[in-house]
Amino acid sequence: MPDHALEPIFHPRGIALVGVPSSDGVPGAGGGSSGFLSSLIEQGFGEKGGLYPVNPKATEIRGLKCYPTLLDTPDPVDHVISLIPARAVPTLVDQAIQKKVRSIHFFTAGFSETGDPEMAKMEQEVIGKLKAAGIRAVGPNCMGLYVPSERIAFMNGFPKESGNVMMISQSGANAGDVVHGLGRRGVRFSKVVSFGNGIDIRAHDLFDYAAADPETEVITAYIEGVQDGRKMFEAVKAAARVKPVILLKGGLTSAGARAAHSHTGSLAGSIDIFEALCRQTGAMRAETMDDLHDLVVAVNTSVKRVRGRGVALIVGGGGFAVLSSDAIATAGLEVPPTPDETKRLLNEFIPVAGTSVNNPIDTNMGTPDVALKTLRIVAAAPTNDVVIAAPNIGQRAVQGAPDPDTEERERQIREQIKTSIDTYKQTQDETGIPIVALLRDRSARPEMLDLFQQEAYAAGIAAYPTVARAARAIALMLKWRERREGLPAVL
């Protein structure tokens, strides 16, 4: 276990869920627990460490023995998830001190963020007691920890495998969107911490931890308000010197700032200040949640190596090529005309009529041989710094047309996906030019698109749902690299 002050919170030997309702994890049951217990069971924490529901009104929840109070649970309990109302927290804190736990995660909301002076006073007392006892607090008003290597998760459906991305989030919902959304694209996480109002552990502590954590290679964060501006600046700067850091700030408009104040009590920052923070620390700025997702994919694939603005696009459909070119240009990149020699090579097997080799190259790359030949020739053209190409991902059966049986068709599609990715990877390895997959196959089934992007990601190939998003990710990557000139390379 690395020697960082926060390390122990990520390795609890036992977890008690205090106030967990008996309806935990039942679809539509509500009750505010959001399925913490069922998520921990799904991950398999119970097979690894002790998992103890605490609820005086139940004897068993989800097949686990339920305890009347925290003090009744077996030892050791290192981590407590507090699901009780705020007014009951002081009693729980006393019990936690007696129980010698290491950390408490307060899902509980209703502390000082409500603006109620009585609750603010209670919050101060709680902080004082926890500090004195050496117990770390996550939250309040947050979803807490996702640590796949330790089988800890805060929502159902989170991947069980670990990865290299650590996310620091001031919103549990947004952290969930990132894990689910990027999970579908093949991304895996070292740790995700939803830290809410941060009465103890704050964003800067987590950046400090992430920079030191050997399991973390990429850091991303969703932030609403900064409690300690100077510490935050220094922590982000130190982290961004050693690892790529991708930041999204919520509340940059006045409407967003008002919402952030309601959500986490955060005060507004301006776009200019945040932009300056990113520039001065060497962090990448995501302007939207889509940006954050797309940049995480970019830094973990060949997009990180893109050397310039020349984009070659290989995609069938003339009108689609036109709108795509507009989208690439709007993102600040170029669609350079194909050099004559490259055109000549392409016209050896691409017919003149009905298609264009001018860039965009209007072809469907019908067979693997044609795909490999096309990609190699296009990637080798001196004008092109990156190639965006749309793979075929298994057409659905046409109604009424002859079609092989489903199982055989499924096998063929999986084979087609594997071959496409091999082709992309081979071209990329040979030429050093990043190949990016565009997932626009209208006839593909959603689960096959997911399979494609996961397998592609594992092979170092980025996949994006639209040309606009691919182009934007490439443009943001180039902008960030230009800005970092003089700083150590972290990719």
Next chain:
Amino acid sequence: MPDHALEPIFHPRGIALVGVPSSDGVPGAGGGSSGFLSSLIEQGFGEKGGLYPVNPKATEIRGLKCYPTLLDTPDPVDHVISLIPARAVPTLVDQAIQKKVRSIHFFTAGFSETGDPEMAKMEQEVIGKLKAAGIRAVGPNCMGLYVPSERIAFMNGFPKESGNVMMISQSGANAGDVVHGLGRRGVRFSKVVSFGNGIDIRAHDLFDYAAADPETEVITAYIEGVQDGRKMFEAVKAAARVKPVILLKGGLTSAGARAAHSHTGSLAGSIDIFEALCRQTGAMRAETMDDLHDLVVAVNTSVKRVRGRGVALIVGGGGFAVLSSDAIATAGLEVPPTPDETKRLLNEFIPVAGTSVNNPIDTNMGTPDVALKTLRIVAAAPTNDVVIAAPNIGQRAVQGAPDPDTEERERQIREQIKTSIDTYKQTQDETGIPIVALLRDRSARPEMLDLFQQEAYAAGIAAYPTVARAARAIALMLKWRERREGLPAVL
């Protein structure tokens, strides 16, 4: 049949497909025919009129008798789809004149758009002969006609039902994206014409037709180049005086213009010129294909009645609410703070802790009763001109948790969708404030999201996949309405 010169091309009694390959409609077979025959079979044209494959190398294709030449087909054949190479077209034209057909659709590419002077000469000769014989031509280099009432389609999977939207497209691929994409959202079409290089029938003819067509209430178009600027301007202006017209122009950047020139031989126009065209004619300008889709949904739902910029957002998840507020403000709309009286009414059943009633209103509207109460109160607030609310669309079973059987669950979800839409519609009817559905339920199955948006659309409720797109559609609608002041109302 209305008395418009183009009307007959939409009502052929028999269709011959000349040069259709025997692999038509076989997945992955290629061959360039794109499944015209299988699409017509799928729509059921063969049950309505004569459907005649012509190919000297086959005796039967897809179960239909195949004829060696056009002259061998039974009478009447009113419409010919030409799938043969350009050099064979003059012979086909002679046969078509002899056969007394009314129209020819040239899927065939390789005419003057190749820049080959010989092909340009041939094109002129073909035009002269067709004109003299009174035969109308669609294309070349296009996908032709989709007329669901006549069971004519050019791609598989097009809806069989008719609707009120006519699309005019200079790209077959983009027309296909519109029909498939908007079809999934519940939109149906009167006619779609992919007219390609327009050697005879051009955009202005089609606008003229669409303005007069009683089946068409909404007109949308994808245009790359304008062949007759003055005629086009007048046709769009006349159409936009009587129906909403939504225009997307490809090739507005220099990269896009180069691609458009390769695609349809079109010359560039500038953003300023196109913007001026839209302003002066009273048309709506879509800047992207997403805009076009979202505006078609807007003009056919209550979004068309939105009266101002005040947006109320009802959605669970504090961080999501923050980013959504930023997105709404970025689109040029407002997220007005909830008036005190409205807050008081909401706080009667929404707890203070952990949620906000400040707008965005951070609640999941757990039960239908709560949803109706919440929507009514929020829509009635004087600050709000439109409400965006995220419905629950059937949570998926949580792994390991107790769950009703699949059939029962499916029934419950369908019921939930129906109830949500009824609630939205009831609130909208009572208050006159448009309610817009945000499809962000991460746990919903894709087919249930589709079901929701189709049923919602049928009830006059718009559904958008993101807050950013909902806000943009609303903002574009307001902008268009402000610009049209002084023009007749068409919505």
